[in-house]
Amino acid sequence: MxxxxxxxxxxxxxxxxxxTALSTVGKEGAGLTYRGYDVRELAVHASFEEVAxxxxxxxxxxxxxxxxxxxxxxxxxxxxxxxxxxxxxxxxSSHPMDVLRTGISALGTMEPELNFSHQEETAIRILAIxxxxxxxxxxxSHFGKRISCQSEEPSYAGHFLAMMLxxxxxxxxxxxxxxxxxxxxxxEFNASTFTARVCASTLSDLYSCITGAIGSLRGPLHxxxxxxxxxxxSEYKTV
Amino acid sequence: MxxxxxxxxxxxxxxxxxxTALSTVGKEGAGLTYRGYDVRELAVHASFEEVAxxxxxxxxxxxxxxxxxxxxxxxxxxxxxxxxxxxxxxxxSSHPMDVLRTGISALGTMEPELNFSHQEETAIRILAIxxxxxxxxxxxSHFGKRISCQSEEPSYAGHFLAMMLxxxxxxxxxxxxxxxxxxxxxxEFNASTFTARVCASTLSDLYSCITGAIGSLRGPLHxxxxxxxxxxxSEYKTV
Numbered sequence: 001m002x003x004x005x006x007x008x009x010x011x012x013x014x015x016x017x018x019x020t021a022l023s024t025v026g027k028e029g030a031g032l033t034y035r036g037y038d039v040r041e042l043a044v045h046a047s048f049e050e051v052a053x054x055x056x057x058x059x060x061x062x063x064x065x066x067x068x069x070x071x072x073x074x075x076x077x078x079x080x081x082x083x084x085x086x087x088x089x090x091x092x093s094s095h096p097m098d099v100l101r102t103g104i105s106a107l108g109t110m111e112p113e114l115n116f117s118h119q120e121e122t123a124i125r126i127l128a129i130x131x132x133x134x135x136x137x138x139x140x141s142h143f144g145k146r147i148s149c150q151s152e153e154p155s156y157a158g159h160f161l162a163m164m165l166x167x168x169x170x171x172x173x174x175x176x177x178x179x180x181x182x183x184x185x186x187x188e189f190n191a192s193t194f195t196a197r198v199c200a201s202t203l204s205d206l207y208s209c210i211t212g213a214i215g216s217l218r219g220p221l222h223x224x225x226x227x228x229x230x231x232x233x234s235e236y237k238t239v
Numbered sequence: 240m241x242x243x244x245x246x247x248x249x250x251x252x253x254x255x256x257x258x259t260a261l262s263t264v265g266k267e268g269a270g271l272t273y274r275g276y277d278v279r280e281l282a283v284h285a286s287f288e289e290v291a292x293x294x295x296x297x298x299x300x301x302x303x304x305x306x307x308x309x310x311x312x313x314x315x316x317x318x319x320x321x322x323x324x325x326x327x328x329x330x331x332s333s334h335p336m337d338v339l340r341t342g343i344s345a346l347g348t349m350e351p352e353l354n355f356s357h358q359e360e361t362a363i364r365i366l367a368i369x370x371x372x373x374x375x376x377x378x379x380s381h382f383g384k385r386i387s388c389q390s391e392e393p394s395y396a397g398h399f400l401a402m403m404l405x406x407x408x409x410x411x412x413x414x415x416x417x418x419x420x421x422x423x424x425x426x427e428f429n430a431s432t433f434t435a436r437v438c439a440s441t442l443s444d445l446y447s448c449i450t451g452a453i454g455s456l457r458g459p460l461h462x463x464x465x466x467x468x469x470x471x472x473s474e475y476k477t478v
Contacts, residue, residue, distance in 0.1 A: 082328040086345075089321040094348035101450060102344040106325075109333035109341060191441045195434055195451055202430045202458025211340060212434055212451030219441025 020193075022055060023186040034186050035059070048156050048181040049073065052127060055186055056120070069124075073156060076128035077149050079136055080110050084146070087133065092141035096134060097218035101211055103133035108207025122206045131156070135163035157181055192217040259432075261294060262425040273425050274298070287395050287420040288312065291366060294425055295359070308363075312395060315367035316388050318375055319349050323385070326372065331380035335373060336457035340450055342372035347446025361445045370395070374402035396420055431456040 023034045032039040035054050042051055046060075053061045053069050061069060079087070086106050090099050104126060113122050132149040139145040151162035153169070157178035161169035169177075187193075192213040199209045217223035262273045271278040274293050281290055285299075292300040292308050300308060318326070325345050329338050343365060352361050371388040378384040390401035392408070396417035400408035408416075426432075431452040438448045456462040 082330075085328045086325045089324045090345065090348050091321075095351065098344065098348040098446070101447065102341060102348060105337065105341040105344045105450065106329065109329050109337040112334065112337075191437055195437045198430055198434045198437060199451065199455040199458070202455050202461040202463070204454055204458030204461070207337070208340065208454030208457055211344065212438065212454045215443055215447030215451045216438040216441050218447055219438070219443030222441040222443070224441070
């Protein structure tokens with residue numbers, strides 16, 4: 001399931017940039033797959049935590065592995081105090097992607113990667129804390145609220161919504177958010193992944209790689225395209 | 240003076256990644272050049288400001304242009320108040336490159352690039368403020384001092400030293416720092432430049448590009464190599 005990735009950007013068009021076993025985009029007859037699984041199946045039948053485990057460790061977790069992984073993510077939701085202060089200093093007009101980029105960069109100074117054997121731990125910490133960074137900033141900058149980064153929601157999707165809305169989310173909203181997170185989890189050799197890989201090639205730390213990747217994902221030709229699509233959809237008055 | 244750049248990294252070895260008119264590394268008979276000028280000449284005879292102008296605008300400034308450029312840099316040394324608070328929340332044990340990465344990322348939320356026509360202004364602002372970010376954090380985290388980001392030193396090199404040492408630097412130190420800044424100003428198509436260019440290819444903003452580039456420059460196989468060289472030199476007891 002390892003596919004060579006041929007780049008389609010101007011400067012490197014047609015060149016093989018590297019190999020990835022994570023996913024394929026537009027493979028004949030399959031569409032988007034993660035580790036060989038059709039993303040349409042995953043989006044309906046899996047939890048985001050299962051998919052994150054699949055992408056990180058190469059196979060779907062069994063029941064005990066999933067429980068451990070979920071507990072691990074739940075325990076790592078909290079923000080360091082200094083990071084809360086930093087987020088409180090980013091204004092309401094900040095671009096949310098810039099907030100995430102700054103938050104992960106700052107976390108890298110607070111919980112530095114000591115050596116490469118810590119990268120798995122660091123990856124899980126970053127995954128667990130991203131919603132806390134975004135929602136803490138959002139609630140403080142927009143409403144002056146210092147929210148708790150804990151909630152009673154066990155799932156990643158439900159917890160994210162609980163913090164963002166500052167109330168218990170409905171089952172339907174949680175289900176939709178779960179599917180959305182799965183559909184955005186991987187997209188093979190895109191610009192943000194490429195940025196992270198160039199950064200990693202210097203043996204820099206994981207925080208630098210993710211910080212750089214967020215900066216690329218921000219661009220209108222990459223993740224920013226979602227914003228443009230949302231704006232277009234907002235213009236329609238009926239279904 | 241536009242040269243195609245052939246990559247030497249593993250995944251893209253031998254491929255042409257893009258073109259640059261900025262500099263050449265190891266060109267036959269010339270060594271390192273910036274816009275065609277031998278870096279050895281520049282390091283001895285030019286100021287860092289002249290070289291920065293050369294790299295940004297394509298040619299060396301005349302006397303009036305240089306004066307304007309110097310004044311512009313001097314006027315943009317100050318840190319926004321919120322950025323000072325953020326820097327005060329980064330501990331003394333932070334890696335200096337992580338501090339710069341976080342500082343530029345945070346600045347991107349405070350003084351966002353409104354459109355591409357602002358990129359020249361943004362580039363000059365980033366250039367002017369980088370020493371302030373580093374030295375403000377250093378003096379606060381190590382000595383509890385909230386330094387002024389103004390000094391009586393007109394030159395970039397002298398001002399940097401004045402803030403870092405919190406005293407007037409000697410002429411010799413300023414001259415050495417000036418040469419050092421010139422020698423590090425450009426190095427063609429290295430990993431940090433490559434990171435910035437991948438990020439820019441998504442039409443993301445300049446802050447994201449520079450934040451990502453700093454994250455790559457941090458790596459032991461890139462800028463981090465200087466640290467390793469310095470550690471080796473430190474072991475010698477005599478010249």
